[in-house]
Amino acid sequence: MSNTQSNIPTAAAQTEHAIPMFSPTxxxxxxxxxxxxxxxxxxxxxxxxxxxxxxxxxxxxxxxxxxxxxxxxxxxxxxxxxxxxxxxxxxxxxxxxxxxxxxxxxxxxxxxxxxxxxxxDTDPNNxxxxxxxxxxxxxxxxxxxxxxxxxxxxxxxxxxxxxxxxxxxxxxxxxxxxxxxxxxxxxxxxxxxxxxxxxxxxxxxxxxxxxxxxxxxxxxxxxxxxxxxxxxxxxxxxxxxxxKLKLAHFDSFLQERRHLAALYTQKLKDTPLQLPVIESGLEPATNLFVVRTAHRDALKQHLTERQIGCGIHYPTPIHQMPAYTSLPWAQKHLPEAELLAQETLSLPIWVGMTEEQVSTVCNEVYRFFDTINRL
Ligand SMILES: Cc1ncc(COP(=O)(O)O)c(C=O)c1O
Structure with a gap:
């Protein structure tokens, strides 16, 4: 294979480097x-x-x-x-x-x-x-x-x-x-x-x-x-x-999720992101690693362009869903829930995700905030 050819990233190579939002395999x-x-x-x-x-x-x-x-x-x-x-x-x-x-x-x-x-309405603290x-x-x-x-x-x-x-x-x-x-x-x-x-x-x-x-x-x-x-x-x-087979491994899978979450927390502490607040006495299950920023949509775009999967849980609060607009409470103003929906971003976290992958995600978060600070 010529040099020129080997420098062109193939779809397979791109997938290899991608970090999905979640992976069950x-x-x-x-x-x-x-x-x-x-x-x-x-x-x-x-x-x-x-x-x-x-x-x-x-x-x-x-x-x-x-x-x-x-x-x-x-x-x-x-x-x-x-x-x-x-x-x-x-x-x-x-x-x-x-x-x-x-x-x-x-x-x-x-x-x-x-x-x-x-x-x-949602508790603005946690x-x-x-x-x-x-x-x-x-x-x-x-x-x-x-x-x-x-x-x-x-x-x-x-x-x-x-x-x-x-x-x-x-x-x-x-x-x-x-x-x-x-x-x-x-x-x-x-x-x-x-x-x-x-x-x-x-x-x-x-x-x-x-x-x-x-x-x-x-x-x-x-x-x-x-x-x-x-x-x-x-x-x-x-x-x-x-x-049933998974249940036998469940506690070790949980520990791994908690370890990844602790890494994220430590690495992201100097970013402007709001990080999850864990109440005292709680051992979390870290199904999602959710952060908050007023720049959510731009950060999501930045990560997606770099093949880092992320999600939003959830972009629209229930009272603003079309299916429920005829219900009396659809007219409610729930400011914390509405703001949360605009600001939350779920970063990738799954069993088998490597520490290097967490670092890659965090580095891209820093790069994103460096870019917007320079604007
Ligand atoms: C908080 C919560 N409740 C209920 C459900 C509904 O579960 P299912 O999709 O298995 O019907 C989900 C699933 O996404 C959920 O996250």
Whole structure:
């Protein structure tokens, strides 16, 4: 190959140097593709693909990890939220307080369960749902891997959404064990991630567990006997067996995320970025490494042009989404949530990301601020 040719970066070479926002493949490599293949082959050969033994074994392992009596595997995090709320039972249009900056699925699930999402503005200090009035019924989403103060003991805590904070501990207690029922998304970008759509519900209440199990399977309470109006919300065994393998590595994967987050924090401390605030007593789960700057869009563009993936969680608060403009609370002005939506940027963080890759991202952040300071 001539020199001229070798100097032209090929698509493959560019991909090699790119730093994705997230990558699930290193986790699978650590578990070992031969182990994964063996488990998946067992499922394929068994002929039972939905709610089979693979799902039951995963549920047992997940309940043991969480320290709850029950874990109910379902088809997505949204389904976990919806079925959990239906199991509790909302009265018609019952207001359920949620953070305006959480993922839209939370509002969808409350509406599907017959209630009304009632939005509260975001805490400007830690970018989470704040403590709310004690009379409010609360569905607390813990965002980015951190904890919402709304789980304090004075609140009527209906449910936790630990989708982004699975594995985080507050004063040594796992998030998701504060409410009577908790929903967790196992979407491919989450800390415990499936190779497809999946979710899980945790509870100690037998009634809720039984109802969720029935609801995910068309409300069946016995053979072809439908006690509730349910849905198709079950988990596939091919996903469950890989999730079970991942769970065995979960704590070491978490440690790695925390190490990468600590590196980012240390390296970025002299930039104008606002860095995540970790409350005392919290061991975060660092699902996302979210920073804040008024120059968010320009920084995102700078990183993207250098093949560094980054994301925004989320660019539009729920009350400003077109789907909800007809609802009364759509007219609310929630200044902190609105500002947060304009300023947050999620930097790449994933198991297997190298320290050099963190340095590359941080160097580009410094370069970006040097450039704008010179303007
Ligand atoms: C905070 C939060 N809640 C709920 C969900 C919904 O989960 P899923 O996408 O698995 O339905 C997500 C997923 O992105 C999430 O981040």
């Amino acid at each position: 290193k986790e699978l490599e650590r578990i070992g593709y031969s182990n994964i293949q063996r488990e998946m082959e067992k499922v394929l050969k068994s002929g039972t693909y939905i709610s089979g033994p693979g799902v039951v074994v995963f549920e047992e392992a997940a309940a043991e990890y969480m320290g709850t009596k029950y874990a109910i595997a379902v088809s997505s995090g949204t389904m976990a939220l919806e079925l959990g709320l239906k199991a509790i039972g909302l009265s018609p249009k019952e207001p359920v307080t949620i953070n305006a900056n959480t993922f839209v699925a939370v509002a969808e699930a409350i509406i599907a369960a017959g209630g009304t999402p009632d939005l509260v 970018w989470q749902m704040p403590k709310v009035a004690t009379s409010n019924i609360v569905l607390a989403s813990h965002l980015y891997g951190n904890a919402s103060a709304a789980i304090n003991s004075n609140t009527k805590l209906l449910m936790e959404d630990a989708s982004q904070s699975f594995g985080a501990r507050l004063n040594e207690r796992l998030l998701g064990t504060f409410a009577p029922i908790t929903a967790v998304s196992l979407y491919p970008t989450k800390n415990l991630s499936a190779n497809g759509d999946a979710g899980i519900i945790f509870t100690n209440e037998e009634d809720y567990a039984q109802k969720c199990k029935a609801l995910r399977n068309h409300g069946q309470s016995g053979y072809q006997m439908h006690q509730y109006c349910g849905t198709t919300g079950r988990m596939d065994d091919l996903l469950a067996v890989v999730l």
